[in-house]
Amino acid sequence: MNRSLPILCIYLVAATVSAVFAMSDCAVHAADGLIRREGQFIELTTDLDSDDEINKLVSTFDAAVTQWVTFWNDESFDPAAFKVQACVMRDESLFRQQGLIPNEIPSFPFGYASGQRIWIKAQPSEYYTRHLVLHEGTHAYMFAAFDGAGTTWFQEGTAELLGLHSGTGQSVKVNAIPADRESVPYWGRFKRMDQLRAEGQIPTIETVMGYQPNLIGDVGSYAWSWAFVDLLQGYPAYRKSLLEFATAGSDQGPDFDRLVRQKLQDQWPIVSARWRLLSHDLDYGFDWSREQVELSMTDGLWRGQPMQTNVKADQGWQTIGARVPGGIKIRLQASGQITLAETTRPWISEPSGITLEYHRDRPLGQLLVCVLPNAIPDKSEFLEPLEIHAVKDELELEIKQYSWLLFRVNEASGNLSDNRGSFDVSLSVKP
Ligand SMILES: [Zn+2]
Known part of the structure; x- marks a missing residue:
């Protein structure tokens, strides 16, 4: 309705209002x-x-x-x-x-x-x-x-x-x-x-x-x-x-x-x-069907044998299914291509991401790894920031304490649903 009308609306007597505004959206007020x-x-x-x-x-x-x-x-x-x-x-x-x-x-x-x-x-x-x-x-x-x-x-x-x-x-x-x-x-x-x-x-x-x-x-x-x-x-x-x-x-x-x-x-x-x-x-478009993180108290410990994992572009954080011990250095190598959107032509990204657009200060589509400690944070009021790194094609990483390793593609939660494909990541212990 016209925003100049409200005051008129309130104070006119009901009968008059219904006559005047019979065709309008204006509510009829009692005395x-x-x-x-x-x-x-x-x-x-x-x-x-x-x-x-x-x-x-x-x-x-x-x-x-x-x-x-x-x-x-x-x-x-x-x-x-x-x-x-x-x-x-x-x-x-x-x-x-x-x-x-x-x-x-x-x-x-x-x-x-x-x-x-x-x-x-x-x-x-x-x-x-x-x-x-x-x-x-x-x-x-x-x-x-x-x-x-x-x-x-x-x-x-x-x-x-x-x-x-x-x-x-x-x-x-x-x-x-x-x-x-x-x-x-x-x-x-x-x-x-x-x-x-x-x-x-x-x-x-x-x-x-x-x-x-x-x-x-x-x-x-x-x-x-x-x-x-x-x-x-x-x-x-x-x-x-x-x-x-x-x-x-x-x-x-x-x-x-x-x-x-x-x-x-x-x-x-x-x-x-x-x-x-x-x-x-948690943000606009967050979708639980893509963002449930598979973590378990029974996740085994990675013994350092070379392993491969696959990171889907249309899902949130994805675990390697094992915990990694502290005090080791690991090497991550990533490959593959994903599609982030189909506009006039598909947006193809490699693990380094697309620098045409950024999300949270990192290139869109970039492969990210999160080192998430198994230990519950100290009893402080606020959380320490998450430890997140860009994997790009290759990354060497020092693991300080028992942790989960999680991967995802860098994009806003609400934009994952049109993504296709996955990256392959291999993990090995650096001697
Ligand atoms: Zn309340």
């Missing part, structure tokens, strides 16, 4: 300036002025709840009784005047949930307003289904996970990593993650699990909490544990985190290694 719209799982009160946006909020919320039910797969919860009272506010004072925000609710920058009531401040983009409605709605759902959502990282991580969506109404898909920045205006999680990466402030899992309940709109902490929950749902091996954590959600103290550590104890070095990779790589 108190507010609109009430009811869906299956939501009663929305709002001063938004786009009828289309309001309808989308309601229909998206209803469809999202159905997907949350499927995601948590908790048969003991009957969603029929679940209904959220939601206020989506442009002018908060209107809602205060109507007594729709109880005095005990603290001031908040974006949104707030209490039981089955949620309050959201309208954002500069419809996407981000919807994201926040689904985020706060997830909090309400977790309270209704599980009597809580554990400690801060799990509360915020699950709300971010199930608030992140593509599409609207019946076509909505929750838990959908956005393909590009344009589809999620003002969401900004990846931008903040990039800043923190550049500042060397990628948190350890322990730091994320230690977040206190006073995040108050700290985008970075929300993003890392989401990333850790995303890791737990991205690997089938942890999915069952994730559901168990949700079931224990009524415990919002240290016992909740103890349960998480205990359930994942046997796997912790792998979880930790995968976190180091995910926190480095």
Whole structure:
């Protein structure tokens, strides 16, 4: 609708508005300036002025709840009784005047949930307003289904996970990593993650699990909490544990985190290694079907016999299937050609990469190796940067400690799907 109309919209009496805007997208406000719209799982009160946006909020919320039910797969919860009272506010004072925000609710920058009531401040983009409605709605759902959502990282991580969506109404898909920045205006999680990466402030899992309940709109902490929950749902091996954590959600103290550590104890070095990779790589277009990293506690130790491995161009980090011991020097030799894209002509890359285009300051298509220590990082607040080298045609590498060796082609996660072919890499110990 025409952006010069909103004020007119709010204050005209309803009958006049419907006459004037019968053919428009403008919502009909009641005498108190507010609109009430009811869906299956939501009663929305709002001063938004786009009828289309309001309808989308309601229909998206209803469809999202159905997907949350499927995601948590908790048969003991009957969603029929679940209904959220939601206020989506442009002018908060209107809602205060109507007594729709109880005095005990603290001031908040974006949104707030209490039981089955949620309050959201309208954002500069419809996407981000919807994201926040689904985020706060997830909090309400977790309270209704599980009597809580554990400690801060799990509360915020699950709300971010199930608030992140593509599409609207019946076509909505929750838990959908956005393909590009344009589809999620003002969401900004990846931008903040990039800043923190550049500042060397990628948190350890322990730091994320230690977040206190006073995040108050700290985008970075929300993003890392989401990333850790995303890791737990991205690997089938942890999915069952994730559901168990949700079931224990009524415990919002240290016992909740103890349960998480205990359930994942046997796997912790792998979880930790995968976190180091995910926190480095998570970005627009990230696709779990290409980015699950095959690491195992039972990976054998490489004894130094010459070996060959194959690195697929359309996959993320790929292991050689063994760990390498510390205190040795190895030689990597790479060969082959891959196709990065088919435009007017195919983009062919050799292991050195194509210098016509760069990703993260390295030529596109370049073969990379990551030396990832088996040991869990020290209990510091932030992770050491990953040790990543360009292999090019040949590389000699000193391995300092027991590590996994991982390879991938240098390209943004979201652009892997059209890649074809693979590089061959041979490994030998340098005498
Ligand atoms: Zn939240």
